[in-house]
Amino acid sequence: MSEEIPIQVPENINAPVEILSEAQKIKKGICPSCDGSLVFQEGCKVCYSCGWGGCE
16 A cells, blocks of 8 residues: 655645736836846837837
């Protein structure tokens, strides 16, 4: 007979996924188009993953 191994389940497994507006994503450095990372280049936030760009 095999021994039972306890499984650890993360406490937040049923936590709702945070839904961010486009402005919130941009503020956090997340591309609003593809969820990639935004970088600040020449006064604009740019996503190298999909080409999205937004100047302030």
